[in-house]
Structures are given as structure tokens and as C-alpha cells.
Amino acid sequence: MMKRLFASFCALMMLVSSSAFATSDSPVETIRDGARQVLDLLKQDNGKNTRQIRQQVEAVAVPQFDFQRMTALAVGRGWRQATPEQQQQLSQEFQTLLVRIYTSTMTRYKGTQVDVKPNPILASNGREATVKSEVTLPNSSDKKPVSIDYTLYKTSQGWKIYNVSVEGASLVTVYRNQFNDEINKNGVDGLIKMLKDKNAGVTAKGNA
Amino acid sequence: MNRSIRTLTVSATLLVAGCATHPSNPEDPYESYNRAMYAVNDRLDRAVIKPAAQGYRAITPQPVRNGISNFFDNFRDMYSAASNLLRGHVEDTLNDIMRVALNSTFGLGGLLDIADPAKLKNNKTTLGDTFASWGWKNSNYFVMPILGPSTVRDGLGTATTLAVPGPEHRVYENTDGGAYIYWGLNGISTREKLLDVTNAVDEAAVDRYSYTRDAYMQLRAKQVGAPLPKPSDSDANDMNIDELVAPTGGAASAPAGEVAKPAASAPAAAPAPAH
Secondary structure: HHHHHHHHHOHHOOOOOOOOHHHOOOOHHHHHHHHHHHHHHHHHOOOOOOHHHHHHHHHHHHEEEEEHHHHHHHHHHHHOOOHHHHHHHHHHHHHHHHHHHHHOOHHHOOOOOEEOOOEEEEEEOOOEEEEEEEOOOOOOOOOOOOOEEEEEEEEOEEEEEEEEEEEEEEEEHHHHHHHHHHHHHHHHHHHHHHHHHHHHHHHHHHHH | OHHHHHHHHHHHHHHHHHHOOOOOOOOOOHHHHHHHHHHHHHHHHHHHHHHHHHHHHHHHOOHHHHHHHHHHHHHHHHHHHHHHHHHHOOHHHHHHHHHHHHHHHHHOOOOOOOOOOOOOOOOOOOHHHHHHOOOOOOOOEEEEOOOOEEHHHHHHHHHHHEEEOOOOOHHHOOOOOOOHHHHHHHHHHHHHHHHHHHHHHHHHHHOHHHHHHHHHHHHHHHHOOOOOOOOOOHHHHHHHHHHHHHHHHOOOOOOOOHHHHHHOOOOOOOOOOOO
16 A cells, blocks of 8 residues: 555656646646656656756646645645745745655656546536546556546646645645644744755755 | 564554543544554664665565565455455455465466456455445554554454464464564565655655654545545635635735636635545
8 A cells, every 4th residue: 555655756757748738728638748748758867867857857847736736735724824925935845845755766767657547527617627547657566556646727827736646645635734733833934944954854865 | 473463463452442642633543652653663663674674675686576575465365355255245255266366376376476467356455444344434543563554443454364363374384483484574575665655755754653644544545435534624624725825815826816716706616536
């Protein structure tokens, strides 16, 4: 079961699309094109250019997400307590955390197969869509594909992803209890500080 | 090993029963025990189990590890057959029996998984799943000694499975210390498969205990068809994301143009799929 969670760590990189597709009015195409582009990029990895590939993947992936909305979903009701400046900082730190987690090991997913399902589940009068996909990891003894769902909403810049679930577990709301505990203890600024410390720590570890 | 796990599980369960807990999260009433057990497990893991799993990964090639993993999975299929039978899923029971039959014979005692290519479903079911199908859908989070994340329901299932002399006893019943090798290798093989997950959790989590718990409980809820666990901020599951990011509460949002508009017509639909 936890192995499926493992698949989550290739989730974000499959959620991407170039700016050419940013105006795509189909959430399925957004996910499909994004997955294809990232997997293509990963194929070019030869062990020496990993850093470069990672930057390229980030460049196509990051614009596909609405990190502000994602952070609001992660924080929950505490989001309203935060001032616009605090919300900005929270989003920035959360984005840094997520991008780092999901890109640090991405080259391991070279050869991953992604099957994006054609029929999204629409909500909110068609302004929200949940796109389902099945991901088969390479080099896994478990051939069972992992189901990954992406929730997108429509913006003037096209569809943006703000939630990702792996086998039903959201990679975003999994943070809510942790964030709430910290807000209850040390307020919104405490949470910002905690994320900053976390990011600083991860950076140090990542460079070691 | 088998016996010591059992003893530990039983004593831990008793410990919980007698534990005066101070829950901060209504969804996790045993939190104080759970955190304590998590800390113990974590120390044990870092000192012994994880290094063993890393060593195992270092000295064995992937095909060997797959074979060993398949070997233990074959026994899980046997338990799965029993669990499916108990919940009255005849078709799944037969499916699991066929898997075991194929893998035990042509699959060289389970080393090869030829049931998957033979299109036999790999839907491993545990006793915990059976309990869930009998109606025990919601169960509190429970950290098992050594084995880690579980629920009271699934922990009881696991403990029962370990207590019953299962088919794996046939492997080691006439050997000296065979049980230690069986369970030790089984554990290390399982831990090896989880190395990437736990490394990722180390990186991702701000609080590893609650990250692991919340991810596990969401996964498990999905598997047994239970409603998603509620976060500690009570009714937040019904929270409307459009309202949350709408600039009414002094919130300035980046793509405000689009966010604000839908919020005005705020439909009741939940932002994320519940199941």
C-alpha cells in the first residue's frame, strides 16, 4: 500500500503542459500533453544532465499548477486568518516544498507509463474537473498500476491543477492536520516559519 | 519472531486499552500511544531495519529481490483467498487459489509471478478488509509495534493472521531457526520496497507522524470504501475551495479574476472527489 504512495512522487512531474497548451479548453488534454512532455524530457536524461532536465521539467510543470489555491486547500479554514502577505508567503514556501520533493527523484521514473482516462468527472457547472489516470512504474515488482487523480479548475489562463490524489490519498490535504496543529500553536507566522525551516533543511540535505 | 510479534502486539493492545489518552484530534483518539509507538518503531527502524534493508538492496540485483518478494506474496495470496472466502467473495477466492496454484507450481514455488501475465487479478485482501466488508468501515489509527501504520481493525486482522499457524509454517516447521529466516527476510524484503516511500516522507512531511497517519488513513478509507477521514478543523471537508480563496475574507489571490467570479455563484459541489 505504501508502495502506491511511492508513485505519488512521480505525480507532479506528470501533470505538466507547455504554454502552448495553456489555453487548451480540455482538462484531459492538459494532463495528457503534460505527461507526455515530462516523460519525453525524462527520456533525455543520461545521468549527466539531470540538473538541466530537472529545471526544464520544472519550467513546464510549475505553470500548470495554481499553488495559491493548492495551499488554501492544504491549510483549510486557517487560510482566512492569514493576511494577503502571509498567504503569499505560505504559497511560496509550500510551492518550494512540493517542487523540491517531486523533482528531486524524478529521473527514477524514466520509462513510466501514463494512461490518462478520457472521461473526467466534472463539478461546479463544468468549471472543475477531476481527470483520472493510471500510472505504471518501471522496475517495480508490482505490476499493478497506480491510480492518480488530478483536480483542475478553469481559469482565464486555461485549466490549472490544484489537487492530486494517489489511490485516493490527496497529496495536498494530507498536510492539513500538520498545518492546523502549527497554526493553533504558533499562528500563521509559525506555520510560515516551519515551512521555511523545512525548506532550508531539505535544501541542505539535498546538496549533501 | 512470529511469536514475539504476537506478544508485542497483544501487549501493545492492552497498553492502549489501559491508556489515558489526551486526543488533540478526534480522528486519532490513541494519538499519545501512537506517537510513542511511532517513536519506538522509528528508532528501531533507523538503528536496525532500514540499514538492513539498504544493505539488502545493495547486495542483491532487482530480479533476485523480485523473486524473493514474489515468494512472500504467494503466501499473501493464500491469506487473501481465506479472507475473500470469509467475506463471501467466491470469485475472488477462486482467483486467489488459482494464483497460488499457478505460482507455486509453474512459478517455481512462488519465485516467479506468472499469475499476473496469466491475467489473474492481483487483489490481495487481508482479514482487515474482511472485517471492513462485514461493516467495520471506520476504525481508528493504530500504530503496531514494528509493523507500523495500521488501524485497530486491521491490526486485529494482522494479529489474528500471525497467531493462526498459516501455510508458511510448512516452510520452516522442521527447521532450526527457519522461522527467524522466513520472517526476517520477509520483513527486510518488505522494508526494502518501502525505502523510497519513507525517504520521500522524510522529505515531504513537516510532521512525519501525522503525514504518515493522514496518508495511510486516506488510502485505507479509499480501499475499504469508507468516507474520507475528516481533518481536525471539523467541517473543513465540506469547505468550499472557491469561497476559501475568494477575496472576501481579505484574501488576495493571484488568479483572482477567475476565482472571484465562480465564487459568486458558489455551487455546493465539493472541490475534490470524496471517494
